Amino acid sequence: MTAYGAAEMGGPDAAIRLHPPCVSTDARFEYAAWIVETHRHSAIRPGMFTARRRPFLPEEGGLLAFATTRSGDHLFWNTGVSDDPDEWPVTLMTTNVAVGAGEPWVDYEVPLLELLFTLLRTGVPHPGEPGGLLGPLSSRIRVWPPLAGAAPWSPPPAGTAVDARQHAALTEGLGLDAVMALVPPPLEPYLGEGTWERVFERLGTRLPPDFVALAERYGAGNWSWWLDMSAPLSLDRSREQGLAAAVEDMLDGYRQLRAAHPQYYPMPAWPEPGGFLPFASTIDGDQIGWCADGPPETWRVAVNPRHGDQGPPLTGDFTATLLTWLRGGPAESGFPGLTGRDLHPLDVMFFEPFGSGVPW
Numbered sequence: 001m002t003a004y005g006a007a008e009m010g011g012p013d014a015a016i017r018l019h020p021p022c023v024s025t026d027a028r029f030e031y032a033a034w035i036v037e038t039h040r041h042s043a044i045r046p047g048m049f050t051a052r053r054r055p056f057l058p059e060e061g062g063l064l065a066f067a068t069t070r071s072g073d074h075l076f077w078n079t080g081v082s083d084d085p086d087e088w089p090v091t092l093m094t095t096n097v098a099v100g101a102g103e104p105w106v107d108y109e110v111p112l113l114e115l116l117f118t119l120l121r122t123g124v125p126h127p128g129e130p131g132g133l134l135g136p137l138s139s140r141i142r143v144w145p146p147l148a149g150a151a152p153w154s155p156p157p158a159g160t161a162v163d164a165r166q167h168a169a170l171t172e173g174l175g176l177d178a179v180m181a182l183v184p185p186p187l188e189p190y191l192g193e194g195t196w197e198r199v200f201e202r203l204g205t206r207l208p209p210d211f212v213a214l215a216e217r218y219g220a221g222n223w224s225w226w227l228d229m230s231a232p233l234s235l236d237r238s239r240e241q242g243l244a245a246a247v248e249d250m251l252d253g254y255r256q257l258r259a260a261h262p263q264y265y266p267m268p269a270w271p272e273p274g275g276f277l278p279f280a281s282t283i284d285g286d287q288i289g290w291c292a293d294g295p296p297e298t299w300r301v302a303v304n305p306r307h308g309d310q311g312p313p314l315t316g317d318f319t320a321t322l323l324t325w326l327r328g329g330p331a332e333s334g335f336p337g338l339t340g341r342d343l344h345p346l347d348v349m350f351f352e353p354f355g356s357g358v359p360w
Helices: 031-048 112-121 164-169 175-182 196-203 209-218 243-260 318-326
Strands: 007-010 015-018 063-069 074-078 090-093 105-107 141-143 221-223 227-229 275-282 287-292 300-304 351-353
Touching (some): 031 063, 164 175, 175 209, 275 300
Antiparallel strands (some): 007 015, 015 063, 227 275
């Protein structure tokens, strides 16, 4: 870590990115906050795949995050194995596996340097990568652009809560700034290879600016194991990875359902005035969209629930609706309560980014 700093090793198809103690020039990455956030969410995310619980620092003998892969997985040191940090073996956590068909944890049982040699020569087992193998990586090493020019990190004074900004955002702030304070966006989100103008041309309309701004920050991924977001600028990918294709597919399905059962689908289908224009789906099969009435700046969120009747549009735009949901607000039509079971919102909210090669 001292020799290479914030390095990206490999690429362009597969790479690992070291996250040393530093602060990025735009303040989007602060080492201590990243550790807290990564450990918190890495304790949540594997729960869909396994009952096995792994400890994280500061719990004694816990895992310590130090790197990510290009596809968004995390690498940890297992600090409980040895008192010598040079002997800490590396563990991988991935959620790019099928539920019930893969184990999210891989214990490599070798220290980082030995793992890097193997990554370069032959690759290492990785259940979420094509062929079950991460690597072999190319020998390219460069400074990872999001952390270029980063300043050294200094530990905060004793007693400082490094996630104080997140706790404050549970009740303070509005819009995208508050969402980003609650759930820091990925440093390098996957947007796709197109442009917004091409997306708008294909869909036949511009989209609400609040959604465009949020999609540019977060890219493709999943919110708290419930809400899937397609890559906004992918035009040549399948429904699951490209926004334009996803919209077209969901809109076609909605038109067919409404034609067959108009009593259950009161909203017309876009481009009819006030029509339903879906843009995201949930793990429950719901469709999240807009009531496309008037200019895009005024569109309200609308939901086509899979297991219930379609209600009227909600009161706000997508970013405001998402923020209320993340904060553990009361359930709305199509938006179930996030927390439940008296859990703290920060213990259940996360955004899992997806890269260009993730087959979700």
